[in-house]
Amino acid sequence: MPRFRFKERSVLPGFGLSLGYALFYLSILVLIPLSTLFWKAGSEGWPHFVNAAFSPSALASYKLTFGAALLAATVNMFAGLLVAWVLVRYSFWGKSLVDALVDMPFALPTAVGGIALATVYGPNGWIGAHLAKWGVNVIQTPIGIVIALIFISLPFVVRTVQPVLQELDAQLEEAASSLGASRWMTFRRVLFPYIWPALLTGTTLAFARAIGEYGSVIFITSNIPFRTQITPQLIYTRLDEYDTAGATAIALVMLVVSFALLLFINALQAWSRKRMRG
Amino acid sequence: MFKPAFPSILFFLSLAGGALSGCATQSAGNSNSNAKAAGAPLKLINVSYDPTRQFYADYNKAFAAQYQAKTGQSVAVETSHGGSGKQARSVIDGNEADVVTLALAYDIDSIADQKLLDPNWQSKLPQNSSPFTSAIVFLVRQGNPKQIKDWGDLVRPDVEVITPNPKSSGGARWNYLAAWGYALDKWNGDEAKAREFVARLYKNVPVLDSGARGSTTTFVERGVGDVLLAWENEALLAARELGRGKFEIVTPPQSILAEPPVAVVDAVAKKRGTETLARAYLEFLYAPQGQELAAKHGYRPRDAKIAAKYAAQFPKVKLWTLQSKFGDWKSAQKTHFVSGGVFDQIYAPGQ
Amino acid sequence: MNDSTIAVAAPRPMESEKSRSQNRAAVRRATNEPVGVQIVLIALALAFLGLFLLVPLAVVFAEAFRKGWEVYRASITSPEALAAIKLTLLVAAITLPLNTLFGVAAAWAIAKFRFKGKSVLITLIDLPFAVSPVIAGLIFVLLFGRQGVFGEWLMARDWKIIFAVPGIVLATAFVTFPFVARELIAFMEAQGTEEEEAAMVLGASGWQAFWRVTIPNIKWGLLYGIILCNARAMGEFGAVSVVTGHVGRTNTVPLQVELLYGEYQFAAAFAVASILTLVGIVTLIIKRVVEVRAHSQIKAGSG
Numbered sequence: 044m045p046r047f048r049f050k051e052r053s054v055l056p057g058f059g060l061s062l063g064y065a066l067f068y069l070s071i072l073v074l075i076p077l078s079t080l081f082w083k084a085g086s087e088g089w090p091h092f093v094n095a096a097f098s099p100s101a102l103a104s105y106k107l108t109f110g111a112a113l114l115a116a117t118v119n120m121f122a123g124l125l126v127a128w129v130l131v132r133y134s135f136w137g138k139s140l141v142d143a144l145v146d147m148p149f150a151l152p153t154a155v156g157g158i159a160l161a162t163v164y165g166p167n168g169w170i171g172a173h174l175a176k177w178g179v180n181v182i183q184t185p186i187g188i189v190i191a192l193i194f195i196s197l198p199f200v201v202r203t204v205q206p207v208l209q210e211l212d213a214q215l216e217e218a219a220s221s222l223g224a225s226r227w228m229t230f231r232r233v234l235f236p237y238i239w240p241a242l243l244t245g246t247t248l249a250f251a252r253a254i255g256e257y258g259s260v261i262f263i264t265s266n267i268p269f270r271t272q273i274t275p276q277l278i279y280t281r282l283d284e285y286d287t288a289g290a291t292a293i294a295l296v297m298l299v300v301s302f303a304l305l306l307f308i309n310a311l312q313a314w315s316r317k318r319m320r321g
Numbered sequence: 322m323f324k325p326a327f328p329s330i331l332f333f334l335s336l337a338g339g340a341l342s343g344c345a346t347q348s349a350g351n352s353n354s355n356a357k358a359a360g361a362p363l364k365l366i367n368v369s370y371d372p373t374r375q376f377y378a379d380y381n382k383a384f385a386a387q388y389q390a391k392t393g394q395s396v397a398v399e400t401s402h403g404g405s406g407k408q409a410r411s412v413i414d415g416n417e418a419d420v421v422t423l424a425l426a427y428d429i430d431s432i433a434d435q436k437l438l439d440p441n442w443q444s445k446l447p448q449n450s451s452p453f454t455s456a457i458v459f460l461v462r463q464g465n466p467k468q469i470k471d472w473g474d475l476v477r478p479d480v481e482v483i484t485p486n487p488k489s490s491g492g493a494r495w496n497y498l499a500a501w502g503y504a505l506d507k508w509n510g511d512e513a514k515a516r517e518f519v520a521r522l523y524k525n526v527p528v529l530d531s532g533a534r535g536s537t538t539t540f541v542e543r544g545v546g547d548v549l550l551a552w553e554n555e556a557l558l559a560a561r562e563l564g565r566g567k568f569e570i571v572t573p574p575q576s577i578l579a580e581p582p583v584a585v586v587d588a589v590a591k592k593r594g595t596e597t598l599a600r601a602y603l604e605f606l607y608a609p610q611g612q613e614l615a616a617k618h619g620y621r622p623r624d625a626k627i628a629a630k631y632a633a634q635f636p637k638v639k640l641w642t643l644q645s646k647f648g649d650w651k652s653a654q655k656t657h658f659v660s661g662g663v664f665d666q667i668y669a670p671g672q
Numbered sequence: 673m674n675d676s677t678i679a680v681a682a683p684r685p686m687e688s689e690k691s692r693s694q695n696r697a698a699v700r701r702a703t704n705e706p707v708g709v710q711i712v713l714i715a716l717a718l719a720f721l722g723l724f725l726l727v728p729l730a731v732v733f734a735e736a737f738r739k740g741w742e743v744y745r746a747s748i749t750s751p752e753a754l755a756a757i758k759l760t761l762l763v764a765a766i767t768l769p770l771n772t773l774f775g776v777a778a779a780w781a782i783a784k785f786r787f788k789g790k791s792v793l794i795t796l797i798d799l800p801f802a803v804s805p806v807i808a809g810l811i812f813v814l815l816f817g818r819q820g821v822f823g824e825w826l827m828a829r830d831w832k833i834i835f836a837v838p839g840i841v842l843a844t845a846f847v848t849f850p851f852v853a854r855e856l857i858a859f860m861e862a863q864g865t866e867e868e869e870a871a872m873v874l875g876a877s878g879w880q881a882f883w884r885v886t887i888p889n890i891k892w893g894l895l896y897g898i899i900l901c902n903a904r905a906m907g908e909f910g911a912v913s914v915v916t917g918h919v920g921r922t923n924t925v926p927l928q929v930e931l932l933y934g935e936y937q938f939a940a941a942f943a944v945a946s947i948l949t950l951v952g953i954v955t956l957i958i959k960r961v962v963e964v965r966a967h968s969q970i971k972a973g974s975g
Binding site: 049050053054055056058059060061062064065066068070072073074075076077079080082083113122125126128129130132133135139141143144145146147148149150151152153154155156158159160162163166169170190193194197204225251253254255256257258262274275276278279282287288291294297298301302304305309313 | 778787794811927944
């Protein structure tokens with residue numbers, strides 16, 4: 044019977060030191076601080092937790108936050124696939140510049156993104172002025188939230204789909220086309236089955252990033268309960284109302300959702316790697 | 322033979338150096354607060370609410386000059402601004418403020434609940450510890466195109482009202498209570514009618530910013546809404562400085578007497594050894610020079626002489642106190658603004 | 673089973689790059705879309721990126737310089753702005769070495785060894801990335817606030833964490849926690865363990881193998897990880913906003929942007945924002961360089 048071994052044998056040294064330090068730092072900076080959420084939420088008792096975490100305004104904020112994040116992630120799923128496709132498959136002037144630009148929301152502070160979007164899409168802004176003529180109001184509406192979330196989660200789908208597209212075996216497509224399949228048919232039947240795990244991973248990442256967003260949204264909408272109040276704003280408001288336990292309860296709900304999403308993403312990746320190999 | 326990887330080593334060394342110098346600066350920064358050597362300016366921290374920024378910028382200079390002339394001690398006052406509730410929260414969570422100058426007594430009461438200052442703080446300084454008052458007025462666009470004259474006009478279906486969120490803004494709570502009080506007077510104290518009136522008013526609010534400053538930006542810079550409910554000083558600032566000739570102030574026939582209070586945070590001042598200074602800082606608000614500055618920045622001074630001098634700036638209005646209609650701040654807060662209170666019910670979905 | 677992380681920018685080793693691209697070009701002629709469709713798709717992609725990326729980016733500079741160079745200069749050299757810049761640099765200077773050290777240690781353990789629970793560890797490293805910045809701030813208030821777990825203990829010693837620099841550093845370190853580790857894990861996994869093993873067999877000590885084999889191999893990934901971590905550290909808003917007292921000495925650059933924006937000083941707000949935007953642009957340029965270098969490095973290593 045094979046003995047249980049925590050670690051496989053290796054000639055390289057430093058496993059204990061590096062893993063030990065990584066776990067130590069992870070614990071003091073991330074795990075212990077996050078565990079205080081459980082401590083604080085538990086300290087007021089279960090009924091208080093349920094009341095705070097599932098009050099009408101909290102429920103409305105979850106609906107808005109998850110809804111807007113889902114919509115933004117969906118827009119990015121299509122747009123991100125399109126951008127990745129264009130960047131991998133076609134050549135055009137300024138392509139490498141565009142490729143670099145895709146990462147901008149990742150490197151740009153959310154507050155800067157927020158004031159820029161609020162100005163561009165405001166009633167006097169470059170784009171907002173045109174939208175206003177059509178009666179579309181972006182600022183102070185859920186549309187504005189979705190736009191901010193599209194902005195901040197834009198790189199994820201592009202950057203997860205791009206490498207998969209790059210590594211696609213061109214012979215598959217060639218075979219399909221020589222068998223008389225149309226381009227669209229080839230895409231749907233041959234390419235898409237290869238891309239979709241990456242596409243789903245990227246979309247889920249975008250969604251996970253979008254539900255927690257705070258900095259850019261607050262410049263575009265203003266915290267109206269039941270209308271434009273996203274969950275991070277509600278947590279902040281509860282804190283400012285001296286209701287720390289209430290803020291903690293809502294934060295705990297979000298933490299659990301975020302963690303579940305990460306587990307889902309990891310499972311998805313493990314599964315798609317297995318599938319690629321098998 | 323191994324090639325030395327000096328670029329990466331240098332890189333790590335510089336990072337480590339950065340960390341060390343960072344820590345050094347940090348400890349230097351901390352020790353600054355208890356530097357009371359002769360000649361070093363004594364530091365005072367005033368945690369205040371949003372629209373007082375310009376006022377305290379001027380007042381701090383005047384106070385520092387006066388204090389140095391009197392005691393020979395130089396003073397550096399640091400002021401922080403933000404929503405009143407947010408500011409009080411930060412003091413409760415450990416932000417060290419020698420004095421708090423907030424929008425309403427409830428926020429200072431909450432700090433007192435944490436034993437950071439005496440529960441009877443409001444009786445320690447004259448006039449309920451409010452060195453000046455303000456009224457809630459209307460800021461409308463030039464020429465008053467919607468003809469908004471009184472609180473009743475705010476519930477007309479064609480009027481868009483801009484006011485901040487009462488959950489997070491102190492000024493917004495005064496706005497809300499002013500409207501409620503008007504309705505109580507109009508319908509002879511009928512609470513149900515008042516509730517209906519305020520609910521209708523908030524239906525006309527397209528944007529609920531988290532602070533008074535945000536609402537002013539929305540109304541003035543973004544051009545949203547027909548009327549802004551604002552502190553009188555904030556309205557004066559907007560009308561004078563932000564858009565001369567673009568706005569006018571409408572003072573309704575009656576309004577609430579807004580009393581923004583001030584207090585020394587005893588626990589902090591004691592620890593930092595700033596008790597005398599903190600008290601002097603607040604008392605100077607009542608002195609003619611402080612009163613004059615307050616009037617200049619649009620607050621109604623308590624000092625009769627200075628009030629007379631600035632009478633033109635402050636139109637006559639029937640002002641009633643919060644106590645006359647709501648008892649005290651604690652019960653007003655409990656009825657209207659806590660989670661699940663009247664404001665939340667008014668805002669419930671499907672309404 | 674070797675688990676690799678999300679690896680947004682992980683370059684992959686490519687065998688016989690040249691013959692493959694020739695092969696591909698030939699195939700592409702048979703499998704590409706008509707030119708018309710290509711143009712439409714490119715136009716759609718560019719329109720989307722223009723609307724959501726380029727225009728907001730351009731507006732930052734347009735608004736910053738709207739009132740002229742003088743106002744711009746005055747805005748970014750005002751005492752408040754300079755104090756905010758100084759604080760932001762200080763916070764980044766403390767956060768980066770901490771997260772870099774962690775990133776190197778975590779990547780070494782994860783990429784060079786196989787052990788149980790590795791995927792759980794990777795998920796935990798990714799966690800701060802998915803947690804809302806407001807929650808990141810909240811947890812440090814719960815720990816170090818006056819009513820927090822260590823509140824009384826800290827008060828008794830007059831140690832300030834939140835509403836002071838250490839709190840800002842903690843919140844920033846939390847939010848930027850995964851970046852260096854993530855980049856390095858992807859890089860080190862691509863490198864494999866053969867080179868270090870060879871060095872060890874030739875008699876090098878563990879440290880020698882690490883410093884002279886591993887570090888030179890991952891230096892570009894490390895550089896990008898640090899630069900990205902830096903951009904995020906300097907730009908963090910939500911988490912820092914919860915733990916500062918909004919006083920001059922605890923105002924970072926992004927908070928200064930919010931403050932100026934709230935005070936109707938739009939030109940000044942955008943002027944200060946443009947500094948952060950430049951940091952972001954430099955980050956992207958370095959990323960580009962790193963990608964090119966890393967690619968040639970990996971090719972040279974495996975060729």
